[in-house]
Amino acid sequence: MNSIDNGQSYRPSARTRVRRVPQRARYDRAAVHAILDASLLCHVGYVVNGQPFVTPTAFWREGDTVFWHGSAASRMIESVDGAEVCVTVSHLDGLVLARSAFHHSVEYRSVMMFGRARVVADLAEKRRAAAAFIDRLYPGRNAGIRAASDNELKATTFVALDINEVVAKVRAGGVKDDLPDYFLPAWAGVIPFTTVAGAPIPDGCLRPQIQLPEHVGDYVGQRVDAVLLDNAVHLHERGSS
Amino acid sequence: MNSIDNGQSYRPSARTRVRRVPQRARYDRAAVHAILDASLLCHVGYVVNGQPFVTPTAFWREGDTVFWHGSAASRMIESVDGAEVCVTVSHLDGLVLARSAFHHSVEYRSVMMFGRARVVADLAEKRRAAAAFIDRLYPGRNAGIRAASDNELKATTFVALDINEVVAKVRAGGVKDDLPDYFLPAWAGVIPFTTVAGAPIPDGCLRPQIQLPEHVGDYVGQRVDAVLLDNAVHLHERGSS
Numbered sequence: 001m002n003s004i005d006n007g008q009s010y011r012p013s014a015r016t017r018v019r020r021v022p023q024r025a026r027y028d029r030a031a032v033h034a035i036l037d038a039s040l041l042c043h044v045g046y047v048v049n050g051q052p053f054v055t056p057t058a059f060w061r062e063g064d065t066v067f068w069h070g071s072a073a074s075r076m077i078e079s080v081d082g083a084e085v086c087v088t089v090s091h092l093d094g095l096v097l098a099r100s101a102f103h104h105s106v107e108y109r110s111v112m113m114f115g116r117a118r119v120v121a122d123l124a125e126k127r128r129a130a131a132a133f134i135d136r137l138y139p140g141r142n143a144g145i146r147a148a149s150d151n152e153l154k155a156t157t158f159v160a161l162d163i164n165e166v167v168a169k170v171r172a173g174g175v176k177d178d179l180p181d182y183f184l185p186a187w188a189g190v191i192p193f194t195t196v197a198g199a200p201i202p203d204g205c206l207r208p209q210i211q212l213p214e215h216v217g218d219y220v221g222q223r224v225d226a227v228l229l230d231n232a233v234h235l236h237e238r239g240s241s
Numbered sequence: 242m243n244s245i246d247n248g249q250s251y252r253p254s255a256r257t258r259v260r261r262v263p264q265r266a267r268y269d270r271a272a273v274h275a276i277l278d279a280s281l282l283c284h285v286g287y288v289v290n291g292q293p294f295v296t297p298t299a300f301w302r303e304g305d306t307v308f309w310h311g312s313a314a315s316r317m318i319e320s321v322d323g324a325e326v327c328v329t330v331s332h333l334d335g336l337v338l339a340r341s342a343f344h345h346s347v348e349y350r351s352v353m354m355f356g357r358a359r360v361v362a363d364l365a366e367k368r369r370a371a372a373a374f375i376d377r378l379y380p381g382r383n384a385g386i387r388a389a390s391d392n393e394l395k396a397t398t399f400v401a402l403d404i405n406e407v408v409a410k411v412r413a414g415g416v417k418d419d420l421p422d423y424f425l426p427a428w429a430g431v432i433p434f435t436t437v438a439g440a441p442i443p444d445g446c447l448r449p450q451i452q453l454p455e456h457v458g459d460y461v462g463q464r465v466d467a468v469l470l471d472n473a474v475h476l477h478e479r480g481s482s
């Protein structure tokens with residue numbers, strides 16, 4: 001079942017229909033994909049013996065599928081194969097200071113995805129996924145490093161979740177106070193947050209004459225979400241997704 | 242039941258005992274509290290009809306309790322009272338580029354907390370919690386804004402989770418390659434990430450002669466985790482926690 005209608009939007013479900021402040025909800029693919037592609041970290045929710053677990057981990061998107069990975073021995077990896085998961089991705093973009101306590105808020109972008117996760121079993125497909133993840137973060141880097149060995153691939157589990165049941169939520173636009181409160185002599189506004197990449201820290205054992213590669217330099221001093229999004233756009237232009 | 246032994250450490254449980262790379266696990270209160278206090282965003286995991294949900298939301302700590310809040314009408318708020326939750330807090334501190342695909346990693350700090358959440362029912366206690374949250378983010382701000390009305394407090398649910406069953410995980414220290422790979426002519430190192438606060442954006446309807454308050458100026462140009470931690474330290478010095 002694919003709930004993408006007309007190729008442009010995902011269809012709301014009971015789990016993804018936003019009940020409160022529905023004008024913050026977005027179901028169009030462009031909005032969902034832009035938030036995912038600007039991100040590196042997701043929070044995977046799963047259930048073990050009726051109890052919830054939330055594990056933070058790195059992920060990436062290819063077309064209408066997100067992937068993450070982990071040690072085959074980890075609790076999260078053991079628990080998600082064929083199981084219902086909720087994968088949430090969030091950017092905290094700033095603090096909103098209103099003139100009343102009640103209207104203080106935060107600016108954010110988030111995506112929640114639901115569905116049954118599946119483990120990627122085939123070794124060749126795992127090899128492709130491992131390389132794709134490196135390439136997504138560091139375009140061209142696979143050419144200069146040692147690829148994963150069969151044993152390393154066997155110790156690593158890749159998990160896929162198809163993006164069908166999904167909602168993005170965006171809060172932006174600053175302060176919304178009750179009318180009478182605008183007369184209060186309080187400062188109101190937004191403190192914007194950005195996550196930026198600092199100067200790279202070379203490994204202490206770096207061989208001499210190793211230049212800083214472009215796929216590292218591209219991050220330095222930049223907003224991380226912008227670099228990740230830019231990498232994804234170039235990747236998708238080269239590929240089919 | 243309080244699983245804090247000798248007042249300094251939390252006791253590992255079946256859910257919080259780290260199985261993989263156990264040297265990354267920390268159970269001491271100082272480590273757990275420092276990660277929580279440097280944070281504003283948590284991911285709340287809960288179960289509805291056997292299915293996991295992960296909702297991002299703002300939180301704060303007081304002593305051995307964390308609090309978050311939301312509209313009384315939200316699905317998350319409806320679902321967590323008296324229910325088992327997992328609350329996860331994560332900082333992504335950087336990318337680790339190794340000489341082999343397999344040893345690529347990320348630097349992070351995270352906390353996972355488990356337990357039964359409870360709703361704060363008493364109106365006076367809710368009023369205190371609302372003020373405490375503002376004070377935690379913006380020391381002194383309550384004096385200059387309109388406090389929450391009874392109706393606003395009734396529309397807001399505050400949720401508490403006692404910190405008993407908890408584990409912190411920290412990955413730091415950069416590249417760890419297999420010995421033979423150190424001879425490869427690849428750049429290796431860390432790209433550090435920091436989340437910083439930019440120039441504040443005043444609300445368009447700001448009254449004239451309103452000065453930027455210190456509790457806003459303290460963020461500007463600074464690492465957000467450092468400001469949050471600093472605010473928490475001052476708060477705890479003033480209070481009992």
